[in-house]
Amino acid sequence: MTRPADAPLALPFARVGEIVGPAAARLVTLTDDLAAAGGVAETECMAVAARQLQAMAADPAAAGFDAEGSPESVCSRLRHDLRSPLVAVKGFGELVLEIAEEEGDGATGAAAHHVLDAVSEVLVAIERALPPQAPAAAREGEAPPAGPVGRILVADDSAQNRDVLVQYLTREGHQVTAVADGLAAYDAVTAQPFDLVLLDMIMPGMNGDEVLKAIKSSPDLRALPVIMVSALDESDNIARCIEIGAEDYLSKPFNRVLLRARIGACLEKKRLRQVELDYLAAVEKELNVARDVQMSILPRQFPPHVAAAGAGVMVPAREVGGDFYDFFRLDDDRIGIAVGDVSGKGVPAAVYMAMVRTLLRATALFGLSPSRCLERLNEQLSADNERGMFVSLFYGILDVVAGTFTYANAGHLWPLLIRADGATDWVRGADDLLLGVIWGGTYSEAELALASGDTVLVYTDGVVEAAAPSGEEFGRHRLAGLAGAWAGAEPAALLESMLAAVRGFEQGQPHSDDLTGVAIRFLGRVPGRSGFEMEIAADLVEVARLVAALDAYLHRHEVPVAAGYALTMAVEDCVAAIVRRAGGRGGARTIAVHLGLGAEGMLAEIVDDGASPEPEAKDAADGRLQFVMTLVARADYDRVEGRNRLRLFKPLG
């Protein structure tokens, strides 16, 4: 059916009457036969639709067809209006056929077959009567097995189309909601979740493509798949909709096989996308668990100490590594610090790290030397280590009375010693083996003499392996070169400087490993607690006696008057505060004061048996009791053997 390109396009009403009319009449007869045979409600609808087609074919104008517009658009709309009733006839016909076959109702099945054949004849007749335009619909085959099911929204202004789709899809097992216009469709998808939308292209109010645009521009709805439903001759519109983001299209009247296949494909695609999203969410959650484990075992703050200050920092990588650090007070004079790096990443590394940290604390708090401690840990970690996990671990003990730092190093990077004057040196080790590799290894130990203001900086390979955009590594020599300038800084500030240097070097490159650092600074030796010792009842008269005895002791040992006076005043102030609170519940009954005297200064220790915590004693340690803090250089508070202990350090000279 072609026409010369230059011939005017005549309105083909007469041809339609001639060619489509007889086919439509045959369809009416056959649908009536079917209605008589089956008698179900659907067959009545089919008969009504067949008559609508017949009327439209016989006299379009009388059937309500609007013949205004260009010949092309009139033909296009006429094709659409002729096909529309067929949607119902074909759709219901297939449904009736399927039910009849299931129920073994041969008579109805045969009648339905005749109807469907007649529908095909009408479709051919329409194409013969009208100028050619669209590609042929796909041939129908046998029904494929049932696909995935989902929640489907059908938006179509034709009640017949809606009914057919709802029937079809419900029968396939889908949950179907139907609406009659574009706005209702948009309201529906924003109000409740759907897996798929079937959107008619031409609807009153808001057209299908406008609804599609609205859905695709909403961040919440963008992922919702949409299948456009259109007449065959709307290929330009279909192409535009695919561009906007429609998943697929279907043309009317529906080919049941295509409908099922396209809906199935859409739902399957959506399901796979969801599986992928769920998986990513699970992985993300697991990473967060690992990060939480990692962060939760880090000590919140360095134990306050008259002779040492410290800080730790860890910046976890996106994919959690296995870094950790710890510091703990072993006894009055000794503080342990540890930094470790577990092999691998993610949850296994985080769990292993938590275990190492627990073992370390349990072992170290027995007071074992660093090397013995690592040997014990290695034995425990090497037994039953099927997965071949291992950890590098540096463990050192600062002894504030001896002024020493004793350490052992199991395969960890050499820490840096930053002297008070800015000189730097490596905290060298004997390159002992990582923990967990071989059972029964031995670990060596070394000792550094520390002077007041010296700092030990322990870090992990995330710091030295941080990379610049060029690929160059930060490197431990660069770290050593910079560290001298950080000599005077408080530990927390020193670590900040280190992180800033690494970040500046990375220039925004994401780091692939955790960045961890611990700095411990020796504030100067404190004397042991020998010399003066006195215990008093919590009574103001007793305080006067204590102060007199303390004065006499300091005088006898020729302590410079100013320093001695300041310390005595600080002790008196703190003891008086304890006595003032002694009347209340949980107040102290006895207060013991010890004083150690050394070349560096004096260390006073005030121990009371009041309930924990003694807020004012704690305040003093926190530096909030400004008066006491102006008198002495440093203070710390601790709860020892069920008593409150406040320590005040006053340097000499």
Place this chain on the structure above:
Amino acid sequence: MELQIDRQGRIAVVTVAGRLSSAVADAFDESLQRALDDGAAEVLVDMSHLTFIASTGLRALILAAKRLNPEGGRVHLFGMDEPVRDVFQVSGLMRVFPVYATRAEAEAALG
């Protein structure tokens, strides 16, 4: 990472080049284990073109060494460049793996 494993009699010769990072360490581990599955009694690793090794890469070598140990086999390393040597030095793994400067030395030691 570029990885090649050639079998020379009872020895699996592993050539690993580039960056042995955590991202590729699993593949490295699997290849080593497969070589042992195939019956290699000794492993010889050419590190001449290895620029970086992550802890997970070390783990793969340690696992292979542990698996060979009961039969007296070992994982031999040669050709380490400075940065990689540093890692083995600091981690104490020089004591676990026999390390040679060149392939000739390693082969001489293997007999």
